[in-house]
Amino acid sequence: QSTMKLASATINDVQHEWQKVFAEELKTRVGDAVKTEIYPASQLGAIPRMAEGVLLGTIEAFTTPTSFMTNVDPRFQAFDVPGLFKTPQDVDNAIHDPEYRARLEEMFLDKGLRVIGAIYNSPTVVFTMKPVTTLDGLKGLKIRTFASPMQIKPMELVGATPLPLALTEVIPQLEAGGLDGMLVGMPILTAFKYYDVGKNITDLRFAEIVSVTVVNEDWFQSQTDEVKKAIVDAGRAAETSVFQWGVDNVQKTYQVWADNGGVINKLSDEDQAKMEGEFHTLAGTLVDANPAVKEEYQRLKTLVDAKVAK
Amino acid sequence: MTASLAILPVLLLALGTPVFLVFLAAVAVTFFFILPTPPVALHQVLFGGFDNYALLAIPFFVFAGELMGTSGIASRLITWVLALVGRLPGSLAVSTVGASTVIGAISGSSVAAVAALSKTLYPKLVSSGYGKERSAGLLASSGAIDIVIPPSIAMILYGLAAEQSIPRLFMAGVIPGLLMALMMCIFVIVVAIVLRIPVVGRFDPREAWLATKNAIAALLMPVFVLGGIYNGWFSPTEAGGFACLYAIVVARFVYRTMNWADIIRAAGNSAMLSAQILIIVATAGVVTWVLTTQGVPQAIVAWIQALDMNAMTFLLAVNVVLLIIGCFLDPTSAILVFAPLLVPIAISLGIDPIHFGIIMTVNLAIGMFTPPFGLNIFVAQSVTGLPAHSLYKGVLPFVAVQVTALLIITYVPALSLMLGQSL
Amino acid sequence: MQSAVRETQGRSRLGENLPHIAERTGKALHWILGVALLVVVGINVINATGRYLFGFSMTGTDELMVYTIIWVVMAGAILSLANRDHISVNLLPSYAKGRWRHLLYIIHDIAGVLACAYATYASYGFVTKIGRLGTTSMGLGIPMTIPHAALLVGFTGLTITAAIMLARDLNAFARNDPHEEPGA
Ligand code: NA
Ligand code: NA
Numbered sequence: 001q002s003t004m005k006l007a008s009a010t011i012n013d014v015q016h017e018w019q020k021v022f023a024e025e026l027k028t029r030v031g032d033a034v035k036t037e038i039y040p041a042s043q044l045g046a047i048p049r050m051a052e053g054v055l056l057g058t059i060e061a062f063t064t065p066t067s068f069m070t071n072v073d074p075r076f077q078a079f080d081v082p083g084l085f086k087t088p089q090d091v092d093n094a095i096h097d098p099e100y101r102a103r104l105e106e107m108f109l110d111k112g113l114r115v116i117g118a119i120y121n122s123p124t125v126v127f128t129m130k131p132v133t134t135l136d137g138l139k140g141l142k143i144r145t146f147a148s149p150m151q152i153k154p155m156e157l158v159g160a161t162p163l164p165l166a167l168t169e170v171i172p173q174l175e176a177g178g179l180d181g182m183l184v185g186m187p188i189l190t191a192f193k194y195y196d197v198g199k200n201i202t203d204l205r206f207a208e209i210v211s212v213t214v215v216n217e218d219w220f221q222s223q224t225d226e227v228k229k230a231i232v233d234a235g236r237a238a239e240t241s242v243f244q245w246g247v248d249n250v251q252k253t254y255q256v257w258a259d260n261g262g263v264i265n266k267l268s269d270e271d272q273a274k275m276e277g278e279f280h281t282l283a284g285t286l287v288d289a290n291p292a293v294k295e296e297y298q299r300l301k302t303l304v305d306a307k308v309a310k
Numbered sequence: 311m312t313a314s315l316a317i318l319p320v321l322l323l324a325l326g327t328p329v330f331l332v333f334l335a336a337v338a339v340t341f342f343f344i345l346p347t348p349p350v351a352l353h354q355v356l357f358g359g360f361d362n363y364a365l366l367a368i369p370f371f372v373f374a375g376e377l378m379g380t381s382g383i384a385s386r387l388i389t390w391v392l393a394l395v396g397r398l399p400g401s402l403a404v405s406t407v408g409a410s411t412v413i414g415a416i417s418g419s420s421v422a423a424v425a426a427l428s429k430t431l432y433p434k435l436v437s438s439g440y441g442k443e444r445s446a447g448l449l450a451s452s453g454a455i456d457i458v459i460p461p462s463i464a465m466i467l468y469g470l471a472a473e474q475s476i477p478r479l480f481m482a483g484v485i486p487g488l489l490m491a492l493m494m495c496i497f498v499i500v501v502a503i504v505l506r507i508p509v510v511g512r513f514d515p516r517e518a519w520l521a522t523k524n525a526i527a528a529l530l531m532p533v534f535v536l537g538g539i540y541n542g543w544f545s546p547t548e549a550g551g552f553a554c555l556y557a558i559v560v561a562r563f564v565y566r567t568m569n570w571a572d573i574i575r576a577a578g579n580s581a582m583l584s585a586q587i588l589i590i591v592a593t594a595g596v597v598t599w600v601l602t603t604q605g606v607p608q609a610i611v612a613w614i615q616a617l618d619m620n621a622m623t624f625l626l627a628v629n630v631v632l633l634i635i636g637c638f639l640d641p642t643s644a645i646l647v648f649a650p651l652l653v654p655i656a657i658s659l660g661i662d663p664i665h666f667g668i669i670m671t672v673n674l675a676i677g678m679f680t681p682p683f684g685l686n687i688f689v690a691q692s693v694t695g696l697p698a699h700s701l702y703k704g705v706l707p708f709v710a711v712q713v714t715a716l717l718i719i720t721y722v723p724a725l726s727l728m729l730g731q732s733l
Numbered sequence: 734m735q736s737a738v739r740e741t742q743g744r745s746r747l748g749e750n751l752p753h754i755a756e757r758t759g760k761a762l763h764w765i766l767g768v769a770l771l772v773v774v775g776i777n778v779i780n781a782t783g784r785y786l787f788g789f790s791m792t793g794t795d796e797l798m799v800y801t802i803i804w805v806v807m808a809g810a811i812l813s814l815a816n817r818d819h820i821s822v823n824l825l826p827s828y829a830k831g832r833w834r835h836l837l838y839i840i841h842d843i844a845g846v847l848a849c850a851y852a853t854y855a856s857y858g859f860v861t862k863i864g865r866l867g868t869t870s871m872g873l874g875i876p877m878t879i880p881h882a883a884l885l886v887g888f889t890g891l892t893i894t895a896a897i898m899l900a901r902d903l904n905a906f907a908r909n910d911p912h913e914e915p916g917a
Contacts, residue, residue, distance in 0.1 A: 003346075005603070011473065011650060041471050041650045043602060048871065049358035056862055058351035071869045071877075111866060140788065147792050147872040161788035164872060166363035166795055168466045169545040171476045178542030178785060193475035326826040327841045328819035330810070335844045338851035352852060353859035353884055360803045361880070363795050369770060369802060370777070544781040551777030578767030585766075585809025586820050588802070688820040698822040 002223065003035045006213070007050045008063040011040035013187050014246035015063040015211050018119050018238050022213070025234035030227055054216050055112060063213040065121055065185070067148055073111050076212075078296035080150035081286060083279040084304065085208035088247045091120040093307035094300045095210060096239070104212075105232070114220050116235035117213030120246045122253075124151075124207040127189055128181035129174060129198040131263060135159075135271045138202075144170055144182035149286060151183050154206065157282055158275065171197055185209050190253040195260040202265040205272070206279055314339040315597065323682060330586075333593035340600055347603070355599045359592030363547060364463045367419040368587055370550025373580035374557055375426025378531075380576050381561030381568050384430035386525040393521035397509050400495075400502030402438050403448060406431050407494045410452035414459035414487065416535050416549050420641075420678045421587060424453035424686045428693040439507045442696055447704025450690040452494060454675035454712060457641070459487035461539070461546040464641055464674060468667045471649035475664070479671075482664050482726040486672060486719045490712060497711045527560045587689060591640060594683075598643035611651040621659040625720050628652060629673060633713070636677015640685065644674055668726040672719055676712050679705045755815070762812050769805050773798045793872030800870075800880040807887025814845065814894050835906035842902055845895030849888050856885040 004026075006019045016038070023036040044050055044059055047068045053059035055072065069076040078084075085091045094100060095118045105115050132138055139159035145151035147164035155162035165173065173179040174197050181198075188194075189201065213235065220228060254264060267275065287294040319336040323329065341349050378384040391405045398404070406427065413423040428449045435445035457464045460480035469476035501507075522529075535553050538544050544552055561568040568576070601607060614627050635644055649670065656666040679686040681702040691701045719725055780794045813819045821841075829837050864878045 039602075041646075043647060043650065044599070045355060045358040046361065048361065049354060052354055052863065052868070052877075053351070055866055055868070056348070056350050056354065056859065058347055058354055071871050071874075072866070142784070142788055152792070161790075163784055163788075163790045164792055164795075165545070165790075166547075167470070168364045168463065169547060171466070171469075172461050172539070173542060173545050175477060176540055176542035178545065191473045192469065193473075193478070196475040196477045322840075322844055323822050324825060325840055326821050326823050326837055327844050328814070328821045330819065331841070331844050331848055334852060335848040338848045341855070342851065348858070349851070349855035350859040350862060352855040353881070356852070357803075357859075357881060357884060360806060361799055363799055366773070366777070366798055366802060369805075370774065373770060373774065543785050548777055548781040551774045552781070554774045555778050574764060574767040574771065576767070577770040578763040581766035581770045581805050582763065582809050582813060582818065584770075584802075585806040586813050586818065588806045589810045590820060592806075682822065688822075691823070692818075692820050697827040698824045 001032060001035055002219075002227075003037060004060045004215075005037045005039060005044070006061045006063065007039045007044045007053065007059050009040075009042045009047050009050070009068075010188075010191070013191065014119055014121055014242060014249055016040045017245055017249075018117055018211075018213065018242045019063055021242055022117065022234050022238040025237045026230055029230035029234055033227055034223070034231070054214055057216040057219055059216075060219050061116070061213055061215045063117065063211060065209045065211050067146055067150065067209070069212070069214070070148060072113070073108055074290050074293050075107065075296045077148070077150055077290075077293050078287070078300055079210040080148065080207060081283045081297050082150065082154045082206045083276060083283050084297065084300060085210070086205050088120045088208065088243075088250070090304045090308070091208050091210055092243060094303040095120075096243075097303050100299065100303060101236075108214065109217055112217045113214040114217050115212050116215050116231055117211075117239050119211050119213075119239050120243055121209035121211040122185040122187050122246070122250050123203070123205065124183055124209060125186055125189070126181055126202045126204055127184050127194055127198065128200045128202060129177075130180070131200045131265055132181075132202045133265045133267065135267060135275055141180040142178070144173075144179055146183075149289075150207075153282055153286060154279060155183065157278055174198065186250055186257075187253045189262075190256040190260075193260075195257060195262045199261055200263050200265060201257070202267070204267065204275065206275070314344065315600065319597075320682070329683070329688060330589040330593045333590070333597050337593070337596045337600055345600070345603075351599075352596060355596045356592050359595035360588065364419075364466075365588060365591065367417055367463070367547050367550045368422050368425075368591075369580060369584035370547070370554060371413075371417050371419065371422030372425040372584050372587070373577060374550060374553035375422075375429055376576045376580045376583075377554060377557035377561055377568075377573070378426070378528075379430040380572065381557060382565055383528040383531065383557060383560060385434075386521075386528045388430070388434055390521045390525040390529065393518045394513070397513050398499075399509060400499040400507065401509070402431075402435060403440060403498035403502060404495045406435065406448055407452050407455070407491050407498065410455050411459060411487070411491045412532050412536075414456035415461075416532065416539065416553070417456060417461075417546060419463055420453040420456045420675060421685045421689050422550070423456040424450055424689045425583060425587070425693065427452070428690050432690075432694050439505065440501070441505075442694070443700045443704035444501070444707075445704070446690045446694045446696050446701055447706070447708055448494075448498065449694075450679045450684070450686040450701065450705050451708030451712060453686045454672075454678055455487055455490050455494070457675045457678075458483050458490060458668070458672055460484065462671065464645055464671045465667060467642055467645045468649050468670060471646050472653040472663060472667065474653075474667055478664050479667050481729040482668050483671065484729055485725045486668050486715075489718065489725060490672070490715045493711050493715045494708070497707070527564045531556050531560070583689075583692065586692065587685065590685065590688065591642075594640040595643050598639055598647060602647050607647045607651060611648070611655070614652075615655055619659075621661050622721075624655070624659055625661065625669065628656075628669070629716065629720060632670065632673040633676065633680065636674050636684075637680045638683050639677070641671075641674030641677055644677070645670060662723060662727060665723045665726045669716070669720050672712075672716050676709065676716060680709055681705070759812055759815065762808060766805050766809055766812075769801055773801050773805075793870070793874070796870050796872040796880075800873075800883075803880055804883045807883045807890070810887060811890040811894055814891055815898070832906060832909050835902055835909075838902045839899065839906060842895050842899035846892060846899055849891040849895055853885065853888040853892050856881070856888055860885045 008015045019038050050062045054062040066076040066079040141160045143155050143160045144165045145162040152162040287297045319332045322332045395401045460483050465479040539549050687701045783789045860881050868877045
């Protein structure tokens with residue numbers, strides 16, 4: 001019997017749900033041959049430590065938004081290029097395309113990682129302390145982002161000031177006025193009850209977060225062929241069944257937000273079109289920096305565009 | 311595992327082995343003989359213990375405390391307080407509690423407060439007649455107020471682990487934190503009366519004015535740092551850096567009590583003490599990690615759950631268990647591990663998760679100074695130079711005071727919840 | 734630092750110059766650590782000021798501060814071990830005299846050598862692996878081997894220091910010199 005520790009930074013969200021469904025699916029396939037242990041909510045350490053853990057085999061599996069793996073392999077950036085995914089369906093069309101999904105599974109083998117799950121997570125929205133309904137309204141705002149060009153550059157482009165700040169500092173700074181807002185996945189806002197901090201989000205619809213589950217390849221290869229197949233199959237089964245759960249969960253978080261007095265702002269059609277146009281140009285320059293990222297981005301973009309055209 | 315993670319550490323600790331080696335030896339033996347996990351995990355978890363932005367508060371506030379002590383800022387503040395309230399019994403001890411509360415509103419780390427205050431207040435407390443043990447015990451235990459008064463790293467971690475609103479937790483901590491401070495004040499006043507600690511003269515308006523004039527730059531320090539946080543100039547962690555900057559400017563250019571060489575020497579001393587503290591925090595984190603992956607916290611929680619208690623007895627059981635855990639584990643890692651496990655049970659019993667967060671925070675705050683393992687004790691011991699058994703004896707009365715406060719906070723939820731309602 | 738001062742009286746049999754060199758190295762390291770902490774405070778102040786006043790913040794300053802502190806911690810840990818300054822529950826050592834005290838120190842030294850050697854081994858494994866994988870930090874984009882190597886260097890230094898102290902304490906125990914101050 002082998003043990004499979006599945007780690008993630010969040011709890012009760014689509015990542016956690018995928019892990020639970022995966023554990024059940026695996027059990028129905030191989031019984032007790034693999035003992036799964038789920039550690040949500042960063043119980044096994046901060047995100048960079050979990051990423052290192054799965055690379056070095058101290059954690060068998062790690063479920064995470066792709067943006068936290070870009071320092072392991074820059075190709076993870078491709079999923080976060082602004083304007084690539086605008087709807088959950090776009091994500092589904094690209095990452096669950098059978099041919100692409102097969103490619104994705106083995107794409108990071110050179111880093112010792114195998115992708116056994118790829119799921120739609122949530123849209124990235126801008127949380128702000130004051131309502132923002134125009135592009136001009138974003139100008140000069142101090143917005144917390146990740147230390148990733150995929151978040152920093154779009155915020156610079158709309159005239160905001162992107163500030164990569166430690167997570168523990170964010171709420172005190174929002175309350176004191178040192179920060180005006182943050183780029184954040186929608187479910188995070190309701191999970192951590194940000195409606196007690198501020199009431200406004202602006203739904204820019206320029207990025208959807210994709211989460212992947214990666215396993216340590218050495219550990220994977222040390223399993224029997226039957227277990228290997230079961231892990232791959234259970235991962236695929238779990239992602240198929242939690243896709244709708246994830247979409248519904250995001251809808252639910254919008255509802256929870258509204259129920260707690262939160263406001264969902266949108267740009268005017270004119271501003272939205274202007275922003276999307278600018279982001280399209282930006283996407284080009286962002287991916288030009290790295291040929292491998294560019295190639296991956298174009299692959300994804302082709303899939304999204306082809307399905308939208310149908 | 312009992313041998314490597316319980317018997318060995320207690321034995322090594324009793325023999326006076328450096329605390330970080332106690333933890334490191336315990337995990338090394340566990341890795342070597344028991345765990346199937348590759349040893350690289352030891353490095354990885356240890357590094358994770360250090361790689362935490364919020365921990366910067368420790369070197370910052372240690373340095374700020376060292377600067378305040380060496381520059382004379384602290385002694386001018388003390389003179390000022392005594393000139394105003396010196397005629398009241400227990401004034402210096404009450405000021406110690408007050409200073410911890412003010413530092414509490416600036417920083418989110420308990421050990422930082424102990425380090426900052428011990429150096430300056432300990433000699434004064436001893437010379438006022440409180441006795442070495444009691445003075446050090448007071449300093450080690452007052453630090454606990456720091457993580458209950460917002461901002462609080464422990465509450466931020468609870469909020470993240472249990473998915474609770476951090477602003478509500480902060481609001482909820484205000485009254486319990488003040489209650490702890492009040493009870494500590496009452497206790498030290500009673501002690502001062504019983505011990506007949508001499509009061510410092512009569513109130514003299516001229517002397518008070520002089521002391522105030524002398525202390526202006528020092529008095530503006532908390533104003534600047536608190537104002538900076540609440541105006542959004544800097545974050546609670548960054549506030550530590552600004553406290554250092556302010557103290558350096560005052561020491562070098564206003565009071566001119568320190569030259570650059572003195573400042574670098576003070577920084578070196580602070581770096582050394584911070585290193586000793588942080589390496590303990592990180593090695594203790596590995597112990598928690600080993601326990602977590604071996605299912606120990608999960609087993610403890612399952613055991614509590616199996617007792618099938620009502621809310622009142624559940625809270626009592628949680629308090630007892632957490633107080634025992636607090637004797638051995640560092641509160642921040644204990645919160646990360648236990649909050650996700652305990653909060654669902656608490657909610658199912660109808661306990662407000664915000665109230666529960668305050669209970670956990672107060673509990674683990676007390677754990678910072680309960681023997682045998684308590685970072686506040688270790689730091690107070692290191693700064694005062696007292697032997698450990700003096701500290702152990704010195705903190706015990708304060709453990710009793712704060713456990714009483716904990717029971718009140720546990721069974722009067724309104725104390726935690728009334729401010730939060732306004733949000 | 735008291736023990737470092739005591740060391741300058743230099744009764745070591747390991748060589749007349751060794752305590753002198755050790756003392757000067759210790760002083761220099763103490764100074765470097767102080768300057769490093771001042772630099773971190775400076776980065777912190779500049780970063781927060783820049784952010785609040787000018788809406789400008791350099792990516793990776795938090796990493797720079799944290800990684801510097803990790804190096805400071807490991808270097809400070811070595812110096813503290815050499816000075817026997819580390820935080821401990823000094824109940825028994827405060828009562829133990831003469832040979833008994835040397836014996837306690839020998840136990841601490843052995844724990845130090847074994848635990849730190851194991852940690853060095855674990856760190857070596859980690860650092861070489863992370864070096865091969867070539868991961869970089871999120872903010873600064875520097876190779877992760879740089880911050881991780883602090884632990885490898887630190888534990889190597891701690892192991893060597895503990896071993897030297899063990900040799901000296903064994904020597905002192907054997908000679909049972911009541912005047913001998915056990916230490917670095
Ligand atoms: Na606080
Ligand atoms: Na304790």
